Amino acid sequence: MKVIRSIQEFLKVRDGIKSSAIGFVPTMGALHAGHRSLFERSKKEDEVTIASIFVNPTQFNDPKDLKNYPSTYDEDVQMLKEVGVDYLLYPTFDEVYPDQYRYVISEKKLSLNLCGASRPGHFDGVLSVVMKLFNIVRPHRAYFGEKDFQQLTLIKDMTTAFFMNIDVIPCPIVREKDGLAMSSRNMRLSPSERKLAPRFYEILSSPKGLAQIRGSLEESGFKVDYVEDVGSRRYGAVFLGNVRLIDNVEIKNTF
Numbered sequence: 001m002k003v004i005r006s007i008q009e010f011l012k013v014r015d016g017i018k019s020s021a022i023g024f025v026p027t028m029g030a031l032h033a034g035h036r037s038l039f040e041r042s043k044k045e046d047e048v049t050i051a052s053i054f055v056n057p058t059q060f061n062d063p064k065d066l067k068n069y070p071s072t073y074d075e076d077v078q079m080l081k082e083v084g085v086d087y088l089l090y091p092t093f094d095e096v097y098p099d100q101y102r103y104v105i106s107e108k109k110l111s112l113n114l115c116g117a118s119r120p121g122h123f124d125g126v127l128s129v130v131m132k133l134f135n136i137v138r139p140h141r142a143y144f145g146e147k148d149f150q151q152l153t154l155i156k157d158m159t160t161a162f163f164m165n166i167d168v169i170p171c172p173i174v175r176e177k178d179g180l181a182m183s184s185r186n187m188r189l190s191p192s193e194r195k196l197a198p199r200f201y202e203i204l205s206s207p208k209g210l211a212q213i214r215g216s217l218e219e220s221g222f223k224v225d226y227v228e229d230v231g232s233r234r235y236g237a238v239f240l241g242n243v244r245l246i247d248n249v250e251i252k253n254t255f
């Protein structure tokens, strides 16, 4: 696997790749089995698989969250090599933001709800960096996890809105054996918080009304940010200590 830090160098390498089946998996590192499922999916479907690791400051509304974001670079590279990823783009802030974030991609509706309501500017940062990465990597297919369902929807809609010829592929949520959705932030949970965390998914997927779900979460010790139904999905975000967890489930008829 070739690791490339400079975007100019990456663009030259990209010009040399003549394949019409290039898959791209953008990440913020601290890789786990959820990320791995995305790399593996691309390996299966594409001739060339490109990953990126970039902890994107513009999508962090809370500076403490950015500062505490886990980094496991050596292990990440090992996983990427094991899976057979061909290129890792690993740029710095100044490389990605020569404009110092003067230019912003903004969505005016869905991005203001759910996670957007409690994280102002979060999706502006996400959409702006993904637009930049898509323009740099020029993939045919890009893989995103349903773990971040709102993000996935916004990115898919962005490619439609801007006539971008990129297939955004949704990938199912990978969970721990106890049901907790895998997330880089899980490693920041204390042992007692980690023990409680799977109750979030369990309660969110129980066939009850929203008020009851909120009540059960609070009784169990979660601080609820939101629980909402949008379309055929139920979305939730909770805090355990200062770690924010998100999850979502399909709404079945039994709800």
Ligand code: AMP
Binding pocket: 026, 027, 028, 029, 034, 035, 037, 038, 143, 144, 145, 146, 147, 148, 171, 172, 173, 174, 175, 181, 182, 183, 184
């Ligand atoms: P992140 O590094 O958190 O920005 O995530 C990079 C990509 O991995 C995003 O498309 C996420 O939705 C996806 N992802 C993260 N956790 C999971 C998971 N547990 N299952 C499936 N995809 C995931």
